[in-house]
Amino acid sequence: MKRPTIADIARRAGVSKVAVSYALNDRPGVSEAKRAAIKAIAKEIGWRPNSAARALNGAQARTVGLVVCRPARILGMEPFFMELISGIEGELSARRYALMLQVVTDHEQEIEAYRRWWGEGRIDGAILVDLHFDDPRVTELQALTLPTVVIGHPAESGSLVPVWSDDSSAVHETVRYLSALGHRRIARVGGLPQLVHTVLRDRAFDAVCEELGLTGHTIVHTDYTGEEGARATRRLVSSADRPTAIVYDNDIMAVAGLSVAQEMRLDVPGDLSIVAWDDSPLSQVVRPALTALSRDIPAYGAHAARRLMSLIAGDEVGGFEDEAARLTPRGSTAPPPAALSPAAALQ
Amino acid sequence: MKRPTIADIARRAGVSKVAVSYALNDRPGVSEAKRAAIKAIAKEIGWRPNSAARALNGAQARTVGLVVCRPARILGMEPFFMELISGIEGELSARRYALMLQVVTDHEQEIEAYRRWWGEGRIDGAILVDLHFDDPRVTELQALTLPTVVIGHPAESGSLVPVWSDDSSAVHETVRYLSALGHRRIARVGGLPQLVHTVLRDRAFDAVCEELGLTGHTIVHTDYTGEEGARATRRLVSSADRPTAIVYDNDIMAVAGLSVAQEMRLDVPGDLSIVAWDDSPLSQVVRPALTALSRDIPAYGAHAARRLMSLIAGDEVGGFEDEAARLTPRGSTAPPPAALSPAAALQ
């Protein structure tokens, strides 16, 4: 049972292929009577346009590509990606666009996937995530002239359209808040140091700590896993002048850090305050619930997708700065232990 | 700058399109010398096959479809899906297959997506998840003759190829373990009651409780969210003869249940034992760490993908029963409080 084609419809309707094409695409050139008749036949025999044939005439693929370069296992754990994807999907599916997804292990493969998809006419646009400094993918995608939205800071997105949020101000808000509580030694457990947003957060962290005269600030880098978050916490907490507050770059690490602290008989927030970047059920469910930097990640993805749609439509599209993450104080932050607080120090 | 076609190569090489086609596809019909020359030119001008043109000749799309019918927000929270997808991806990317993903809100749309993709020649196969009883999607996919693997029990997968795991034995193991610890009143907080695996777990749970003479067993159904997990826990724990152990259908609910119990000043595991279905960093990171039913979800997805690949290749493919989840005891399970244990009852 072969798939019906417009030729089949044309035969049954006693008209030419062209008339059928016009009728089914709601274009002028056929009488309303014939249009209706043709549509009825099309529906009856279950005709569907063959996208390959359409694509051959330069039509759109109605698909956008997303390649994620991370070990598969991390992907499953990181709520960020899935939320981002669900946000993108929400926007795409409303416009009947599909998402082409591939997980790879290095940038070479990632570039290759984009090249292939674009070269083969399978995608109309792409979304780039996990921006690096001097990212080779940016150069490549620019060269391909593939409509692309970058989830990342405009400083490194070249001529591609960036969608980003002001992490710097979120860092400021967090450190100011901790400082106001009385903390003087704050540590930051950051993510992968090659990612642009990690470095921008690092810089902002250093800057605001200097500005507030907080001397004992430290930064540690990790791969976002709970294990490394736990290890970093263990090291920080057992150091000579241990921090009284730690800010983690994701919730997985913050939760891991929390349990390490509790294992080591530290009271959270009494002895140690904890802040998690990116809110999630995870942060809210542990005891104490974690003070977190919340943002609407699905909305973030939706913005990127919407930008990409415009870009594909041929519009001039500027970058978009999404809202910065908002600090949501919960039970994991409090003034530092008296002995370590500025008040005690002043006595 | 247009994309180069085989006609361009043919012109430069001074041969016909056909010779180029043969050469590039490593098929006999051209001398090795010409083949090499043609390949060199193709590489030089950066030629890529146009998949649309190939598809028009009945070639494969090298893509499989997956439609997930859940609210986008739940998707982001449930580690199961992302892990499943990463497992599927691992297998697909090794074979240079891509994954076409779409998130929808009802089965109508889901069926429509599969129909469209298949009808338009965009996918070679599909993966069906969240199997229901008398699932309309099974009927539809069978009718489409689209190669499909179902993640779900063979009893409901019709002629489609099932990949499943024996949840029943995992339920048995869990209940036996709790019973051996001395628990007599065990509750189960299950997932969506319309899903096949929920019902199969329910049945197994009832059966083994009867078998062991555990009288006070209860089952509650939820939508897998932490909120409903918490609510169910609150209700169970404040009932007249509260259970001494609760088994949750996912980790999100188990963790939510844990924090409800702790809020209500119940000691876990002293007053209440907790078991989570599906292990995750989440379960290991809370205090006490949760006793969990672990399975390798990425491997599960990989099996499904591999099956689907064979199916697409035209092989006869049987279903596959993956390993059952293994019970991993951790700190959240212990004998029930003495007053409630069988030993106390016998005195």
Place this chain on the structure above:
DNA sequence: CCCCGTAACGTAACCGGTTCAGCCTGGGGG
């Protein structure tokens, strides 16, 4: 009554590959 504009349709070509049926050429066997 004729001319011309236009709606309604058809014909042919095209998109970029693949496939099929030949057409040469050269070399080995009879």
Place this chain on the structure above:
DNA sequence: CCCCCAGGCTGAACCGGTTACGTTACGGGG
């Protein structure tokens, strides 16, 4: 020395739509 066959290659057709353009019929204005 001729015939046949295989290897190497080409022209034309085809996949299923879209598009440019040509044709017909009809109707209104001059």
